[in-house]
Amino acid sequence: MATFYEVKQLICRLLGRRNIDDNDDDITLELRLYRGEQENKQITIFNDELLELYNKVSNMKYNGLELYSDETYEMALDIDYFTIRDQEFPLISDDNINGISYEVSYPTVEYSLYLLMLIKDVMNQQQGHRSRIPPMRLRRRPLERDFSNGESTLETILPKMIGEFSLKIKVKNRIYTSLNVFTRMKTAFVFEFMYRTGNALVEFLDILDMFPMNNIMHSRSSETQMDIPPLRKYTEDVVDYYKQALASNDPYIKYISFYHVMEYFYDEVFKRKMVTDLKNKITHPDFSYKDEDKIYEIAMFVKNRLRMNDETGQGNELESLKYVLKEYVSIDDLKARISTIDPNALNYYQNKKVAFCNAPVIGWLDSEGVFTQIAKRIYFTRNSLVHSKSGKNKERYRPYQDEKQLQLEIPLVKAVAEAIIINSSEIV
Template sequence: MYKTERAVLEYTDLEDMFPIRGFQRNIVDIATVETIPHREYINDVVDYYRLAFSSTDPYIKFISFYHVMEYFYDEVFKKKIVADLMGKITHPDFSYKNEDKVYEIATFVKNRMRMNDESGQGDELESLKYVLKEYINIEQLKEKLKQIDLESILYYQNNKVSFCKAPTISWNDVEGVYTQIAKRIYFTRNALIHSKSGKNRERYRPYKDEKSLQKEIPLVRVIAEMIIINSSRIV
């Protein structure tokens, strides 16, 4: 899938595998098939990736690629907050006998564990940013985007997402680029899954906004690919 841009499908019935109508078979020269890399990938995220390539609908593609990122929210969020908390309680300035310092720790945990009323998870936008920082190198991301679409870098830099006003990406902003990418993806995702009539300016309208959404696919696709590869285990 990664190199051919075609989904690998599983069949449970021979009729599904070999349909009578419209039967067509592509013959592949075995000599052209490359050796499978010696990596072990997480099956669930690979399934989301496969689903994206099995559809021509940009809505399905975007959500499927987004699910690859979302899969790691809890894991990376927990890793980040534990690391930050351990840094604070092991700092020479901290003393459990100092009430102000203990209260400072409690406030830190309270602020960082802002809960989502519906899911009970940590703040999703922050979690997405942590996932991007964990798995994505910005220069590599830019290079891979150029391989798909030479104009994509400038497009994301100069154009907001029209149907949700998701922000542009300042690629040279070392401190803010991850936040901008996270907001662009997350705001777009929200516009896709929410359809309240009072939010017409932040709601995706099928057919009318399809071309605009299609422009966002290279970004989420490359990020999903990098996450799948960088989260894999060498065997």
């Protein structure tokens, strides 16, 4: 990890002062006159204040871009739309029942310093190459403007110097909170944010993803206010699939990612259904282990139900999808959610097949067959996307040519994925 003097040097360099001595002196920096201002602005970096902050951060725990303690957690988010930033942030949600608070805003001074330490580590690893400071979203001139009429301290300077946003989680009345617990809280907040706003909330992968050396800037969609804290615990893997779907503009990736949410539960639900049905049969009063015909009937039941894959032991995927739908999806709730996404979608699914794969229409009023029809429409479409055999041109998805029609299927799989994520979650 970068030393105190290395971090001090980096901060001064970012603010326009190079080659300071490695000592414990305070450093006064002068920002050049910003247009319209009457006098230059001075910023003083007090050595003791910076050292205290450095020691505090050094004693915290970290994992990649995650910085946490027993009661706090912080993670950088990739949010780039400045107009929305100014209008909508900070986002604050308080779970008073469980003593948890969530906030999306400029990073804390501790997290800002931690990121600068990571940046310096990368620069140290590049010794022998041309050392270059990664581009900041907000650099010197915005700093000059922001602090020309106000007090300039480390707490105001460093977050604006970083220029990114972060998710902050704080817990109350707990002696210790593990990283796994914080991660579950983060996953819950991220999913409910995306569900409520329809926008992706994306985490940076690492410090080079956050501050790339080639000056490539990221571009993400805007976010809106979310003032209700999450009260459920979600499966992190399926939230990641959901996040991937929202983050992409490609309907192909969206569809496959939403489908992965459904596929995630195939084995679990299929096996549960299989065991339940088998128990019912062998405990039925008509069953007798002495009756060879009954034993054979059980054997055929198992064979037909599994249609075994010798390598994986997984059951039939279409049947598995239908079981997952029946387990987690309410048709009335599904129809309501689809209508909020696209008011015309329900009528379209009821009257139009998916032409490029001949997936069936959905009879919403058919209480007996609706789950089968939904499963077939989703599964046949999925197969068309992932299989590209030339001998099945009538069932093969053709990128660009079929893209608009595939886009019409997104509300269905999105609403199904959301229902599965929510109904498979646990109440906090």
